[in-house]
Amino acid sequence: MTQLTQVQTQSPSKGIQISDTALRQVLALREKQGTDLCLRVGVRQGGCSGMSYLMNFEDASNIKPEDDVFDHDGFKVVCDRKSLLYLYGLMLDYSDAMIGGGFQFTNPNASQTCGCGKSFSA
Numbered sequence: 001m002t003q004l005t006q007v008q009t010q011s012p013s014k015g016i017q018i019s020d021t022a023l024r025q026v027l028a029l030r031e032k033q034g035t036d037l038c039l040r041v042g043v044r045q046g047g048c049s050g051m052s053y054l055m056n057f058e059d060a061s062n063i064k065p066e067d068d069v070f071d072h073d074g075f076k077v078v079c080d081r082k083s084l085l086y087l088y089g090l091m092l093d094y095s096d097a098m099i100g101g102g103f104q105f106t107n108p109n110a111s112q113t114c115g116c117g118k119s120f121s122a
Helices: 020-033 081-087
Strands: 037-045 051-059 068-072 075-079 091-095 102-106 119-121
Touching: 020 037, 020 051, 020 075, 020 091, 037 081, 075 081
Parallel strands: 037 075
Antiparallel strands: 037 051, 051 119, 068 075, 091 102
């Protein structure tokens, strides 16, 4: 039994959500990597509002049993439980606007968000 099958996959309507636009962008970026990767989302201390978002591709073999995994049309978004306390209900979106474009985080747990949108406080 692989480690991935031991991890409980949750409905995308809970936890971390991803828009169709962001999903297409993530899949295009993953394709450039040339391997079948999942997306790990998390938080760390720092940034201008106190906490900053983390988002990295990761091999599915690195998923731990204590991670929460959200399936989005076969694409896995992974989050550690400590980060999920701050990210539960997060919507990841993407904009290709020349100014202010890129990945955007809409976090219902954020009491304050920095102007760049890459950090928050809860």
